[in-house]
Each structure stands twice: as C-alpha cells, then as structure tokens.
Amino acid sequence: MKQITKYVIKNSLKRIFLYRACLVRLKRMGVEKVFSFTLGHETGVSAAQVRKDFSEFGIKGNKRGGYEIDELLTIMENIFHKNKDHNIVLIGMGNMGQSLSKYSRFIQRNMNIVATFDIDPFKQKMRSEIQVYPMNRLKEIIERFRVKVAIIAVTEISAQEVADELIRHGIMGIVNFAPVLLKVPQNIVVNNVNLCDELESVIYIVHNNMKADSFKNIELLYKDMRY
Amino acid sequence: MKQITKYVIKNSLKRIFLYRACLVRLKRMGVEKVFSFTLGHETGVSAAQVRKDFSEFGIKGNKRGGYEIDELLTIMENIFHKNKDHNIVLIGMGNMGQSLSKYSRFIQRNMNIVATFDIDPFKQKMRSEIQVYPMNRLKEIIERFRVKVAIIAVTEISAQEVADELIRHGIMGIVNFAPVLLKVPQNIVVNNVNLCDELESVIYIVHNNMKADSFKNIELLYKDMRY
C-alpha cells in the first residue's frame, strides 16, 4: 500500500551524529578520553542524556574512566556501516542538484554519488565531475552499483513520478528536496528536507521572541511598579 | 552568556508548514473547505493531531463546517508574518551558498536574500543575480535592510567567527549549513541544517530495516514451522 510513511528520524539518532562530529573534533585536538559530561557540554546535551543515548545504541564506557574516543568512533562507524561505501544516485541536476553533486562532505563520509540523472539533454552534456545520465538509464545504473539510497532534487511536479520509478528499481531510501510529501510503500524510508521551512521557522521564532521580549519588558515594568 | 542554545523547532510548527503546503495545493485544485480528517489524511497526521495543532496556534474552525481554506491560509500568513517581506543575508558564496542564492522558492515565500557576502574577491566579481559583497560591508547592509535573519554557508572553520560578527550587527536568527554547533547568546535562534546527517540517517535506517526484515523472515519461518 502506498501512503505517506512517517519515518521520523529519532532525536537520539540525530544526537549520535552530534556526538560523532564532536568526537572527531576532539580527536583532532589530541584528546583521547571523554566523560559523558564533557561530551554533553560540547553538544548542548545533559550528561545523563548522553549516557542514555549510548545505552540505546549499545555503547559501553568504562566506569570511572569515561569513554575512549577511538573506541567510540569505531563503534559508531560500525553502527553506521562506515566500513563499507554507500553508493547514491541523485535525480535532478537543476540548481540544487548541481550543488549537491559537488558537495564534498558526502565523499568524506563514504557516501558516493555514483551517477546523476536529468531529463534535460542539455544538462546531460554539462561538464560535471559526475556523469549526468538520461532517465532511461536509471535501472541499469542502480543495478550495476547496487544503489539503495537516492536523492531527489527535481521539481515539485515530477518528484512523485521519479520516486515511483526509483522504488520500482529497488531504491529503499530517499532524501527528498522537493516540497511534496511523497506517497511510497510502507517499507521505504523518506527524509524530507525543506529549505524554505527551515528558514521560515527561524523567521517565525525570531519574530515571536521579539514579541515575547516586549511582553517580558512589560512584566518587568509591572514588577517594578509593585515593589 | 554564549552557549549552544537549543531552539528545538517544535514538531507542531513543522506540521503547520505541512498543513499550509497542503492547503495551497488543495486551493489550487479548487477545493474550498477541509475537515481535520482530510487535511490529516493528506499530510499523514491524525485528525485529532491536526485539531490540537490548530488549537495551539489559536486557529478556530466552524463546528460541523470544517475549515475554510482561504481563511486558514490567511490566519497562517498572519502567524508567519507573511504580510511583510523578510530580508535575509547569505554569508559564503561557495558551492552551497551560490545554490542557495539562486533558490527561487525563498522569494516565492517572501523571503528575500538582499545581499550575499564572501571573503574571496574573485567570488565578489562573479556574475550573480544578487550582489556579492566583501565582509567589511556586513554592518552597513544589515542596518540598511533591517536584516534580522542570516544564512551561514561558509566553511566549518570560519562559521563561528562569522556568527559572532552577524550577532554583533544585530542578527537574531541563523540557518547554519556549516557542520559546527555555533556558540551564541541565549536569545539567538540557530537552526542547523546538516545535509550529510540527513543522508546518513536515511542510509542508517535503510540498513537497519533490511536487517529487521531478515529477522522478520526468520520469525515467519518459525511460525511456519510451528503451525
């Protein structure tokens, strides 16, 4: 059954990413051990939360000794299957697609965009580090590189169609930059990234803070008047 | 006090964005009224959740009659201050920055990138729809356009420094694409967008689902053996 599946990415998983980034930084600085307190402090998380998260992912430390950074990173690599490479395809070589295809951090983290696709033959001729293929070669490439995850960066209108085709050819996970909720079978993972919403929510909070601030002032004033 | 502030963007707010996008679509299709059930169904949310969210944002419908789409959209515009334009600055005209500067959806939603900045004089000469300024003109531009929100798309190394400067000149909210946790005063809103993490979390879930699936098969097998 096709439907809007909600693979909510758990906060604990997001925090694990935070921890990892922080650990990498600490390691570069020459630090070898951390306590839950330190790691929490650096990532804006309570020490207990760090330990609970670790416990959820089956990570054990040393009583009194804290956690060995190298050891932690190795465990995390295993959790995230960083020992193997991950082949990705990217559909849509418009503005955002092109930028994503050049995004070097993906490679640094063993995620390789092995091929990009576009319906526009002009974009296919474009000189780009990664080959741009026409859509009819999707199946072939996905199979050849055993691709399981795709990035959709096409327009709102064609996103659903592209998703359907990807899934037909064996894609199991999608990062979707198009502002539509994709209808997919239950077992397919979809992560929607909506840049407008990200920006807009900041604007919203900033505005409301400013309003809240003015209320705060009124309250303060009131207190001053009473005492 | 500077610290890692956690302005967690509430799920209810994210859902309001979902509802709005859906309402816009329904409106385009000629629909005039929705029930919480319909809207929920289209966005993958329960009807009760829709009503609770609306209640949180002070949105009232008509008993029995559901919600007038036009009315809803007007209320949401007010909530998100869509009556006014919002001026944004963008720092860092590398790969991601350039792409964001051309991202047309921002404009469609009344969010205008009024100026972009880069340290690199070469990028400043680059032909681009939006003027690229050197960093020393930040203060001037922020003040002239009364900018309150900024996008950071610089490297990991300079992100904190840039954030400090932005805040010094009156920026109250930041969407941060650099993979660092910015340390900012309490009242500053930061929304981190980490594209690697978005992709990586999908890979993680896909992998674990596949593992879970194989377990499921074992379970099924077991059942078959028993009955």
Added chain:
DNA sequence: CGTATTTTGTGATTTGTTTCACATCAAATA
C-alpha cells in the same frame, strides 16, 4: 589492602506529546 572518589548504567520519576473520547455547537432536515 581497604577506603575514598569518581563516573558509568539504569530503574524511577518527571515532563512533554499524542491519542482518545465526548460535550458542544452549527448546520441540515423534517
């Protein structure tokens, strides 16, 4: 070697979020 100290790991508790269930109201109908 025993005691003090410090940090983990995890039940118990609190806090927050989602769902349930139903009173309430507005429209439709007779």
Added chain:
DNA sequence: TATTTGATGTGAAACAAATCACAAAATACG
C-alpha cells in the same frame, strides 16, 4: 421550530522522551 447529524475543541488517558538519583564498578590514594 424541533430534531438529527456530524465536525470541532479540549480535558483526560496513554504513551514517549528526558531528567533524576543512586547502586555498581573501577581507579586512586593513604
């Protein structure tokens, strides 16, 4: 106009996530 119908709005209940608090373990130190 009275009655039925059907959707909202919201306390109460169930569920989920985060914090607290402390036993257990490992190290340091006398």
